Amino acid sequence: MSVVYARRALRRATASSKVNVMFAFVETAAAAPRDSGAYALLVALGAALPVEAGPRRATLSPGLYVYCGSANGPGGLAARLARHMRRDKPRRWHVDQLTNAGAPLGAWVFPGGCECAINVTLKALPVPVEGFGSSDCRRCRAHLRLWPAGATPPEDWARPAALLNRFE
Numbered sequence: 001m002s003v004v005y006a007r008r009a010l011r012r013a014t015a016s017s018k019v020n021v022m023f024a025f026v027e028t029a030a031a032a033p034r035d036s037g038a039y040a041l042l043v044a045l046g047a048a049l050p051v052e053a054g055p056r057r058a059t060l061s062p063g064l065y066v067y068c069g070s071a072n073g074p075g076g077l078a079a080r081l082a083r084h085m086r087r088d089k090p091r092r093w094h095v096d097q098l099t100n101a102g103a104p105l106g107a108w109v110f111p112g113g114c115e116c117a118i119n120v121t122l123k124a125l126p127v128p129v130e131g132f133g134s135s136d137c138r139r140c141r142a143h144l145r146l147w148p149a150g151a152t153p154p155e156d157w158a159r160p161a162a163l164l165n166r167f168e
């Protein structure tokens, strides 16, 4: 189920109850659902970090980054986020460079969602490295975006303390 579809379904489901449903932000992997789906992982980087994305090399400046990914394996979103939050992982994906060096602060979770749809929702945020995290994606320039100071999440995403404490 795409994020757009999920949103419509949520709006329909909540239109009568007038409840303002927001996509949740989890600060720990244990708090994430075990469903398959997509996530937007927020990572704080404290020092400049040289990274590789295929043939490209770049240096990420200190700051906040958001990475859009999918979790369709066993254990779903909870298992994938647990891996992202573990230090000293063997490098398998581009984003492992960032999560090993930086501090994953948590993630917005979209059970049944699609990483590319989430990425489109964040299209106003700058792409720091072309192709980063999107080698197997034909739609997106990258699955990593810089989260500039003062940027706000889309209106139906939770506003986590991890962001508010830093910038507000």
Ligand SMILES: [Zn+2]
Binding pocket: 115, 116, 119, 134, 137, 138, 139, 140, 143
């Ligand atoms: Zn994509």
